[in-house]
Amino acid sequence: MRSGQNLYLFFLIITVLTLLGVSYFSYTSSWFRGVWECRLTVEEKKHGNGNTDLIFPLREEEKQGNTDLIFPAGIACAQPSVSNSRPDVSTMTPWLAPIVWEGTYDLTVIDNIYKQQNITVAVTVFALGKYVRFLKDFLESAEQHFMVGYRVRYYLFTDRPDEVPAVTLGEGRQLTVIKTETSNRWQEISLRRMEMIEKLIEKELTDKADYIFSLDVDSKFYAHWGAESLGDLVGVLHAWFFGKSREHFTYERRPESQAFIPLEEGDYYYGGAVIGGRLDKVHKLAKTCRMQLDVDRANHIEAAWQEESHLNKYFLYNKPSKALSPEYLWDDTKGKPSYLKVVRFSQVVKNYADIRPNP
Numbered sequence: 001m002r003s004g005q006n007l008y009l010f011f012l013i014i015t016v017l018t019l020l021g022v023s024y025f026s027y028t029s030s031w032f033r034g035v036w037e038c039r040l041t042v043e044e045k046k047h048g049n050g051n052t053d054l055i056f057p058l059r060e061e062e063k064q065g066n067t068d069l070i071f072p073a074g075i076a077c078a079q080p081s082v083s084n085s086r087p088d089v090s091t092m093t094p095w096l097a098p099i100v101w102e103g104t105y106d107l108t109v110i111d112n113i114y115k116q117q118n119i120t121v122a123v124t125v126f127a128l129g130k131y132v133r134f135l136k137d138f139l140e141s142a143e144q145h146f147m148v149g150y151r152v153r154y155y156l157f158t159d160r161p162d163e164v165p166a167v168t169l170g171e172g173r174q175l176t177v178i179k180t181e182t183s184n185r186w187q188e189i190s191l192r193r194m195e196m197i198e199k200l201i202e203k204e205l206t207d208k209a210d211y212i213f214s215l216d217v218d219s220k221f222y223a224h225w226g227a228e229s230l231g232d233l234v235g236v237l238h239a240w241f242f243g244k245s246r247e248h249f250t251y252e253r254r255p256e257s258q259a260f261i262p263l264e265e266g267d268y269y270y271g272g273a274v275i276g277g278r279l280d281k282v283h284k285l286a287k288t289c290r291m292q293l294d295v296d297r298a299n300h301i302e303a304a305w306q307e308e309s310h311l312n313k314y315f316l317y318n319k320p321s322k323a324l325s326p327e328y329l330w331d332d333t334k335g336k337p338s339y340l341k342v343v344r345f346s347q348v349v350k351n352y353a354d355i356r357p358n359p
């Protein structure tokens with residue numbers, strides 16, 4: 001009888017210990033903990049109407065990411081022209097990826113296709129150190145112009161969560177703040193975005209978003225940026241290098257770097273401030289660039305323009321399926337040529353010495 005009781009007690013203790021072990025293990029291995037130094041903070045901020053699931057219930061086929069270009073019946077649209085609507089600029093890359101310019105697409109057609117897909121667009125924004133000062137304008141202008149009418153989830157990486165401004169977000173839009181270690185080198189901050197994007201997609205986004213954009217925070221939206229920008233893999237043509245001959249591109253030119261591009265190669269110079277596409281494609285891009293950055297680091301070499309150099313290398317050998325014209329990444333300090341019909345997103349003028357942690 002006594003030994004029966006002891007046995008019972010023994011099994012009870014084992015069961016309790018096992019349960020404790022399992023719950024501790026699942027706690028420590030959850031969401032980046034112990035794997036990645038950046039922790040998702042408690043500050044999951046929900047704005048607007050909050051729970052977007054109620055607003056946009058997902059059907060089974062939508063969860064699987066249906067990319068068919070289904071167009072609803074009975075919608076009146078202008079007939080497409082048989083000639084090029086923008087003869088002043090190239091609207092197609094040599095591998096037949098569209099270059100998106102004002103006048104090349106019909107927003108009614110675009111929205112009728114993409115609204116049906118019921119997509120979610122994730123946006124990564126990094127605001128470390130003094131770059132938090134750009135957040136207010138960035139977010140407020142994004143709310144006015146970026147993917148309006150679509151579900152948007154901002155993922156904001158910052159070391160200063162207390163300084164994140166309260167911006168009222170529209171319906172179906174939400175912001176998650178991720179507390180992040182900063183660095184005393186701006187180059188490091190910029191290039192580490194690749195690793196963060198890679199991990200965010202792996203750990204968090206798989207069932208939460210269809211597309212992702214990584215955008216520079218020191219920028220502002222001035223006009224419509226919508227579903228015409230969506231594609232499998234999307235790059236933006238850098239305003240300063242558009243129309244320049246390739247030997248003037250600021251690619252990495254030292255063969256010792258993984259980002260090296262020889263003078264006689266290269267299509268366009270892409271800006272590091274805008275990277276977009278479907279999750280799997282952007283994940284592959286971010287992971288590849290992160291690995292190339294790691295190799296460079298081990299070899300004590302840093303590419304001329306950090307992750308932007310690696311991005312250009314990647315896009316040279318893994319062509320984007322869509323290129324955004326410089327309308328999608330202008331520069332406030334740059335005059336406006338006649339081909340630029342609209343500025344949608346532009347880098348704000350900044351005093352580098354004042355805002356960066358190092359020269």
Ligand SMILES: CC(=O)N[C@H]1[C@@H](OP(=O)(O)OP(=O)(O)OC[C@H]2O[C@@H](n3ccc(=O)[nH]c3=O)[C@H](O)[C@@H]2O)O[C@H](CO)[C@H](O)[C@@H]1O
Nearest residue numbers: 126127128129131186190216217218271272273305306308
């Ligand atoms: C327009 C454009 O294509 N810009 C690219 C360019 O210079 P930029 O002069 O645009 O680089 P930047 O100083 O804006 O840094 C890139 C981004 O890193 C973040 N950041 C940087 C420093 C800091 O102290 N805190 C912080 O949060 C922030 O999100 C910023 O937008 O080259 C960089 C790499 O060299 C990046 O590829 C930029 O995307």
Ligand SMILES: [Mn+2]
Nearest residue numbers: 216218273347
């Ligand atoms: Mn920038």
